[in-house]
Amino acid sequence: MPKTYAELYKELAQAKSEDEKQLARQALLTCVRDELDSPHTEIEQIKTGLEVLQTRGTLEDIQRIDDVVVRHSLDGFTLNFAREVKRHLQERCYLLADISRDEEDILRTQPLTPKDPGSRWLAVRRGKILAEGAERAEVEAAVSRMQVARSSLVALIVPVGSALPSVHERR
């Protein structure tokens, strides 16, 4: 009979050596992945699985989250959470190019308006404004301060109005 999450978490908590902890972590992840890969998993189980991936997921789980989003019709909250977990994993795995491309795609379809009309620069993450300011340096500093709390956080700084400046160069 398969173990419940409670049992798997208990095993993880009781593990003494690093090897035992690693085995318990792997057992938990395997259980979560099997559930997320199943087309019959309930939304509540998906949420629980995503919570586990948020803290313990690895590179291979990024595609898994994409597949879950495509396979299941998730409500707005769960969909947003799934995307947030995916971004967490991208940040933790240092996939800066992927993050940049995702962010640029969002910015192309969803122009951002600062709260303060005097702001000329925005720090954005997942299409949301994290910080804004009249000078680029103050927005850079705000993101650096956020990275003190969570070092893996990734934000882009874009000018208000024209998120992606166009250039023409030979090549």
Place this chain on the structure above:
Amino acid sequence: MITRATFTFLQQQEAIFQAKMKRAPSTSEVEDLKGPALMIGIRHTPPHGQPTIQLPPAVAFIDTGADRTTIEFEFVEAAYRAANRPSPLHFWTVRPRGYETHHFAVEIGGVPVPTRTGNVVLLYRKYMPGYEQVLVGRDLLKQLTLCCSTDTFTLTDPLLVPIRSRTVDPCCR
């Protein structure tokens, strides 16, 4: 003189070719792909208070067709990942297909060579033409003297070479 070399297709370029094309280049392809390629250093100068990261030697192509000196974004990304430092994206200027920054400078033959503006372009791998990690563009070549024959090239810092010796070589621009 900063460097003098014959046109070549370096092992590092072959590795990039294999990664992109999923096969080894044929002998005739290697002959066609030989060009002004060389190994260079990249110096990282982060903003004040940020840690410096070390970048491995990079394979570069002297690209007179490129307006701007360009470094493959993923090459820099890998160095940051290896160093496990916070993301630097918020310090860089977003531009189509990548970023622009003054945090990296090219070193040729151990000599730092700034670009005209001091900035370099970081371009996503899929937009990098050829099989190199760096394209040395005209914004950098402007600071140097490039002599190029059918199978040899020389890069010289004009400030280090007496004018008389430069006039001897007719291929110098």
